[in-house]
Amino acid sequence: MRAGRTGRAGARDRRWSAAFAAGGVVVLLAATTGGAPAAEGEPPPPGQVEFPTHCLPPQEAGLPPADGPTTARISVDDPAPKVGDTVTVTYRIAATPAVNPVASELPADVVTPTGRIVLAGAQSGEVTVVGVRRNDPVPAGAALPGVIMTGTFTVTAPGEITLAPGGYTLHTGHPVDLETACTAAGPAPVSEHLTAAPLPTANLRALTLGTAYGQPGARVAVTGSGFAPGAAVTVAGRTGAAETADRVAATADERGAVRAELPVTDKATTGVVAYEGTAWSARGGSGPAAYTVIEAATVIEAAEVVDAAPPSRGTRKMTAVVEPGALAMTQAGESVTLGAVSYGGGGSAGGRIGTVTVEDTRGGPAGWSLVGRVTDFTGPGGVRIPGASLTWTPRCVAAAGSPSACRAGSAGTVGPEGAVLASTADGAPAGGTFTVDAAVELRVPPYTPPGAYTAVLTLTLS
Structure with a gap:
């Protein structure tokens, strides 16, 4: 089903979004047909770069390779994320040397782009980005239109991360399916960068x-x-x-x-x-x-x-001692099973950590803190999902009559560095019985190899 158009005039700036089901997981993509290069005399948009490109048309077209500059820029939705955050990246191509691979006009909405963004610096790797079929008609022999592709990645290391445009493929679906593959002729210049902050370090003393x-x-x-x-x-x-x-x-x-x-x-x-x-x-x-x-x-x-002064006849001296107790906790169950996600779509695997009961009968003015930390999730063949991909939303309730008030930790990333699950403040009187729990979610990237992924969640009470 085609999304409604905004009109033919000025159609190069149109945007739309579409949701579709993939193995039971709803995926949201956003795309546009791209924007024209800056007019002569106007400054280019921030982050716009040019890099030499070698484009190979499909063999069926009988066309020679096309060489020339690609004009592109990359942007991110969050330039200052924390380790464990998911960042959305957008790869905009304003001009490409790739040309219409067929001898006739390409109709509207038949060009589907895919590409990759190269990460370097504190975190290396590639981000796959995709767009949707959205283009104006392309005359025979004319350059293929600009496109916009989006994707996401999870920040795994603190520090500056640079993003540079990589190769891309323009798929045309008329009258048959054809692909024009374009690669950078050498390293492309950096178009965007972000600075990732480390996770707050929990005090485990x-x-x-x-x-x-x-x-x-x-x-x-x-x-x-x-x-x-x-x-x-x-x-x-x-x-x-x-x-x-x-x-x-x-x-x-x-x-x-x-x-x-x-x-x-x-x-x-x-x-x-x-x-x-x-x-x-x-x-x-x-x-x-x-x-x-x-x-x-x-x-x-x-x-x-x-x-x-001995007591008078018929009286007795009576003495009672209230002895201080200890700070201890118990947890219901021995394991936590998270929900399943689909191979292609990924998504959030949810669950709960199980009820933790904290008893504080020390009788002094000291409060307590319950901290959790989690290892990486390890699956088939040693494939790992970072522990920083696990988030929780804590909950803490004090039993009736407990002198202390219980404070739930902040919702957010758990990770290997740890986070506070619950705590009570110092004060007199202090103590009580407290019920602690948390809803947890593990962000699983799309196309993570199927299988069971296991991690260890450690809770420390002090």
Whole structure:
């Protein structure tokens, strides 16, 4: 079914879009017949380049090769994407040395273009671009019209990525199917570039204590993980946002693990933190892990007072102790199965990670953070889908009576660097039971080889 025309006059600037089903997946393409080169004296559009081209007409045409310049430009929908983002690229050809391969006029809407864009710099490779049949009539012997082709690619590396026009093929469907293949005679000049930002790096440092309370002067066993191997680490007491006088130095081993004993003598200490560098930060430190200093002298004094004034006949002294618990999580199920997509169309494979229950019964002022990271998806023959192609939309609900409020992480890319799934803030009182889940989607490129693709999603609670 042909899309409606906008009129013959000025038809070179018409655009249209069409959706069609491919193996059950709806694909949206956009195309145009292209624009004429800039008029003499006018500056060319930004990014427009010329490169020598060698065009081979179909053998059936009996025509010699056509050599000459191709005038083209490339544009992107997002010049500053992040790793894992999908970028739409547009390849516009304003003029080509390729000519009508038949001895008669080509009618309207019989030229179908395909091509490729060459990536270099931080990311190398090629992007396949396609257009739709949309052209004005082409007289016999005249140059084939300009075209516009579009495609997409997933950003896999941070830094500057350059885009240069590559070869293209012009398929004519009248009176028979014929193809004119055009190749660049040498590297084409760069027409566009973009700068990709790396994914935010999640803080995977974690800290646990051998005990959550003790008398002044007690030595607390501290175990940390996720630090830079060999880094100098400071373990310190903390009260609110300030550090106390309790402090000890440690060194992370080759796996980034830290082990230390912290003497806690400052009665103001309510938590323990560990960090690299000169000061603690939420991005570069771990904790705080809750800790309570028990006033032993106060207990003795109270006992002496009681002994000095024994209770009257028929009364008894009663004492109850509320002991702090731990920070722990459980997850429903052992695996996550995503939906299927078609081979030709690709698309999004959706699913859920399964319910994660976090219980915080430490009784201190420290909040917690639940971070996830995912490996690349590996399929048949070692084919990989980047882990940065997985996105999620987190959800977190606090159970009734929980002192802390639960905050779901931001929707976006998970990737190998990790992202926050859920968290609670520091504050008193803190703790509770929390239910965490997330909807996930894996972007699968078209024509990914069929088969099962498997990755590992790791959740870290700290």
